Amino acid sequence: MAGAVFLTQLKERIFGMNQHLMNRRQFISTNASLLALAATAAASEAPWQQTSDKKIRIGIVGGRFGLSWHWHEHPNCVVHAVSDLIPERREQLVGKYSCNNAYESLEKLVLDPDIDAVAVFTGAPDHARHVELCMDHGKHVISACPACLTLEEAAAMKRVKERTGMKYMTAETSWYRWETQLAREAHAAGRFGDLLYCEAEYYHPKIGRDGDSLSYLNGERTWRYGYPPMLYPTHSTAFLVGVTGERLSHVSCIGQGDPDESSLKDNQYDNPFLNGMAMFETDRGNPFRCNVAWNIHAHGERAQWYGTKAALYMDGPGGQPFSMREEGRNNNTKPDYWHRVPETMRYDSGHGASHSFITNEFITALVEDREPTIDIYEALALCVPGIVAHESSLRGGERMTIPNFDKV
Secondary structure (H helix, E strand, O other): OOOHHHHHHHHHHOOOOOHHHHHHHHHHHHHHHHHHHHHHHHHOOOOOOOOOOOOOOEEEEEHHHHOOHHHHHHHOOOEEEEEEHHHHHHHHHHHOOOOOOOOOOOOOOOOOOOOOEEOOOOOOOHHHHHHHHHHHHHEEEOOOOOOOHHHHHHHHHHHHHHOOOOOEEEEHHHHHHHHHHHHHHHOOOOOOOOEEEEEEEEEOOOOOOOHHHEEEEEEEEEOOOOOOOOOOOOHHHHHHHHHOOOOEEEEEEEEEEEOOOOOHHHOOOOOOEEEEEEEEEEEEOOOOEEEEEEOOOOOOEEEEEEEEEEEOOOOOOOOOEOOOEOOOOEEOOOOOOHHOOHHOOOOOOOOOOHHHHHHHHHHHHHHHHOOOOHHHHHHHHHHHHHHHHHHHHHHOOOOOOOOOOOOO
């Protein structure tokens, strides 16, 4: 993107100077000029343009969440095949994507030699296994979040990615919400000053419990029944990791249950909690408060970022307005980022208009033969902290160290 390239070049030019030749007043003046020029660059950023005729042939697996994406509308993508174990859902995928190649299972779909990549929108407990299966068959993969549910799965996913060289991306929506994109740009431009604290939350009341439509299918429990809240942390952790790149290094988490809740008495996870409230420490020594809750009177994903020079507040279900508050000025108008995706995809299909941006990033990365932004290392940095946080809550809030799965 023109604005981003310009900003990077401008930073390199300014900070590459011999700073010992600059007195404090000169440095402050130069930095202020950098921010002003960066704002101008972002405002003049050119709309998305197709730069290649290459087509990525993708297979879509999972006829529920898999219906809410833009694959067939991206000019560099062709939906070559679809799959779901349930015939009705499989037919819905066929209709949505106008695709005649329908497979009864992922195991059959990955055998198709004409598929370049697979979008895995199956149940969370199957993500790691399905991602590995696709990569072992030479397919690039994007999967729903979280990437995995155990530390063993995290290690296995990292190994298979590094062994096969296939590209992987997590379809994490909070990373591409427009407020997060603004926060990421503001942080890169230094507008926050030192970004010292972030708090994030994901509230989905009644999910995973009796009476919840997502937790039952034809009278049988789905993977969501009794699902531990902290094993679905990425809608919250992406608000920090996706802005600053920090790694969550330590956590203490308090779990909340309900002695009368039937889903906590008998579930496949042996999970006793409906809510998880965690305090993380990052590798930069910063605190990060992160909540995930199924039994609270609120709904949605929201974050707030606090720096020494600015603070950014997302709007929320309690009536909180959007606001970017900086020294000397406040902005209560959300940015518009539609120009960053193809025209055919400029509508909100879910999760704060993030689906278009996720689709575009994955397809563009494959066309350009580069790693997607939320690659395997970022994906694990999003979900592994929740795995450890859940263990902390089982131990009464014990402070625990979070392993790092970054590239060595």
